[in-house]
Amino acid sequence: xxxxxxxxxxxxxxxxxxxxxxxxxxxxxxxxxxxxxxxxxxxxxxxxxxxxxxxxxxxxxxxxxxxxxxxxxxxxxxxxxxxxxxxxxxxxxxxxxxxxxxxxxxxxxxxxxxxxxxxxxxxxxxxxxxxxxxxxxxxxxxxxxxxxxxxxxxxxxxxxxxxxxxxxxxxxxxxxxxxxxxxxxxxxxxxxxxxxxxxxxxxxxxxxxxxxxxxxxxxxxxxxxxxxxxxxxxxxxxxxxxxxxxxxxxxxxxxxxxxxxxxxxxxx
Amino acid sequence: xxxxxxxxxxxxxxxxxxxxxxxxxxxxxxxxxxxxxxxxxxxxxxxxxxxxxxxxxxxxxxxxxxxxxxxxxxxxxxxxxxxxxxxxxxxxxxxxxxxxxxxxxxxxxxxxxxxxxxxxxxxxxxxxxxxxxxxxxxxxxxxxxxxxxxxxxxxxxxxxxxxxxxxxxxxxxxxxxxxxxxxxxxxxxxxxxxxxxxxxxxxxxxxxxxxxxxxxxxxxxxxxxxxxxxxxxxx
Numbered sequence: 491x492x493x494x495x496x497x498x499x500x501x502x503x504x505x506x507x508x509x510x511x512x513x514x515x516x517x518x519x520x521x522x523x524x525x526x527x528x529x530x531x532x533x534x535x536x537x538x539x540x541x542x543x544x545x546x547x548x549x550x551x552x553x554x555x556x557x558x559x560x561x562x563x564x565x566x567x568x569x570x571x572x573x574x575x576x577x578x579x580x581x582x583x584x585x586x587x588x589x590x591x592x593x594x595x596x597x598x599x600x601x602x603x604x605x606x607x608x609x610x611x612x613x614x615x616x617x618x619x620x621x622x623x624x625x626x627x628x629x630x631x632x633x634x635x636x637x638x639x640x641x642x643x644x645x646x647x648x649x650x651x652x653x654x655x656x657x658x659x660x661x662x663x664x665x666x667x668x669x670x671x672x673x674x675x676x677x678x679x680x681x682x683x684x685x686x687x688x689x690x691x692x693x694x695x696x697x698x699x700x701x702x703x704x705x706x707x708x709x710x711x712x713x714x715x716x717x718x719x720x721x722x723x724x725x726x727x728x729x730x731x732x733x734x735x736x737x738x739x740x741x742x743x744x745x746x747x748x749x750x751x752x753x754x755x756x757x758x
Numbered sequence: 759x760x761x762x763x764x765x766x767x768x769x770x771x772x773x774x775x776x777x778x779x780x781x782x783x784x785x786x787x788x789x790x791x792x793x794x795x796x797x798x799x800x801x802x803x804x805x806x807x808x809x810x811x812x813x814x815x816x817x818x819x820x821x822x823x824x825x826x827x828x829x830x831x832x833x834x835x836x837x838x839x840x841x842x843x844x845x846x847x848x849x850x851x852x853x854x855x856x857x858x859x860x861x862x863x864x865x866x867x868x869x870x871x872x873x874x875x876x877x878x879x880x881x882x883x884x885x886x887x888x889x890x891x892x893x894x895x896x897x898x899x900x901x902x903x904x905x906x907x908x909x910x911x912x913x914x915x916x917x918x919x920x921x922x923x924x925x926x927x928x929x930x931x932x933x934x935x936x937x938x939x940x941x942x943x944x945x946x947x948x949x950x951x952x953x954x955x956x957x958x959x960x961x962x963x964x965x966x967x968x969x970x971x972x973x974x975x976x977x978x979x980x981x982x983x984x985x986x987x988x989x990x991x992x993x
Contacts, residue, residue: 500969539815539818539819539824539825539829539833540815540819540833542815543811543812543814543815543818544815547811548885552811553840554840554844554890555843556837556839556842556843556885557811557812557836557840557843557844558896559839560832560835560836560839561812561836563832563836564815564829564832564833564835564836567826567828567829567832568824568829570828571828571829572824572826603885606881606884606885608880609881609882609884610880610881610882612878613828613878667912
């Protein structure tokens with residue numbers, strides 16, 4: 491059964507722990523649902539397939555960088571194919587709490603080859619919008635400590651920094667991640683949102699941006715004029731996916747056509 | 759993390775063994791392992807799908823049929839990466855002969871048959887060194903099928919490619935699926951310079967050939983344990 495155009499919107503909110511991401515997504519979800527847009531939430535380490543095992547493995551701190559990267563990629567792919575695409579096909583709004591960009595940044599900061607990780611994530615769909623909540627590392631530390639009174643091992647980059655000072659490690663690691671995001675912003679066209687402000691102010695800006703996307707969205711669109719020149723928002727790809735029906739149905743997947751891939755600019 | 763181009767020199771040697779289920783390759787690789795161990799060589803054996811960390815997820819995914827071609831591919835690549843980073847590569851660096859029962863070529867074959875882009879799969883596994891020697895145990899499809907179906911009353915779901923919908927009959931599905939894998943392998947013989955072994959010959963005949971080739975291609979004395987011969991390693 492041929493796939494129709496994916497009519498929904500894929501909206502990504504990126505940012506570090508403490509950037510206010512989850513708060514913003516909750517607020518967005520309420521707002522959208524109140525307005526009659528059905529939504530689906532996806533995020534890192536939430537797949538049915540591997541989330542539990544991934545979490546266990548991370549608690550044990552026993553995974554190598556390559557393995558961790560691929561574990562997350564599996565988690566992502568499971569959500570992409572089982573949640574995101576079906577939801578988009580049905581015209582839902584998919585709210586992604588982080589996306590491939592965090593995963594790529596984390597991998598690159600840990601020494602993984604940028605070209606390799608981009609190739610792995612060439613399976614990802616290009617979002618309709620990416621909002622990057624930029625918050626200064628010092629404020630991130632404050633917010634994280636206020637929430638948990640402890641800094642997360644992985645968010646402090648302790649597996650790669652080997653520092654005895656966790657505070658300093660956190661700051662430095664987050665700076666490196668932000669640098670990667672700045673580099674990606676050029677290529678993928680994020681909307682960088684100042685996350686140092688009150689949640690209300692941030693939400694207002696997000697809604698204004700998303701409003702434009704919701705209004706502009708209907709079927710096949712070639713280009714959006716309100717997006718920076720360096721990016722083209724292209725409409726949904728047509729992919730052939732056999733639906734799960736009765737009996738044995740093949741689950742055929744492959745890569746989206748090159749121009750619809752989120753990382754297409756770099757894959758050869 | 760170092761970029762690991764295949765060409766960089768490393769102390770150990772990587773020997774991979776490929777072939778269809780029922781080709782007899784596992785028997786052969788076991789014999790190689792025993793020979794090298796008993797003669798006092800530093801050898802490590804690894805097999806497909808054996809990472810303790812990932813295995814649970816793979817098993818769950820298969821059991822509950824949660825896997826798509828992409829996630830099937832990625833979950834196996836995660837398993838492989840774990841074994842590669844923590845065992846295969848360090849042991850190669852330490853000057854071992856690493857014997858792999860199935861290697862990246864298994865993924866190339868299986869994932870391609872399931873519909874994954876061939877280019878993407880190869881890029882996915884590009885971090886892995888190419889083996890110094892790859893034995894491909896070549897057997898007519900009929901023979902492989904007979905051996906598998908003789909030994910067991912049931913064929914496993916994914917082994918039969920039941921997720922591909924070729925047939926509702928597992929045995930028919932198995933035939934078709936393994937046939938396609940066979941074609942993929944045949945294409946790779948040249949691409950990756952496999953050493954083909956006629957797997958229809960008697961096992962001891964095959965093993966003699968395998969040992970002869972190994973001795974030619976690898977300077978075995980280098981890989982002896984220094985000092986007294988060690989008993990069989992723990993793995």
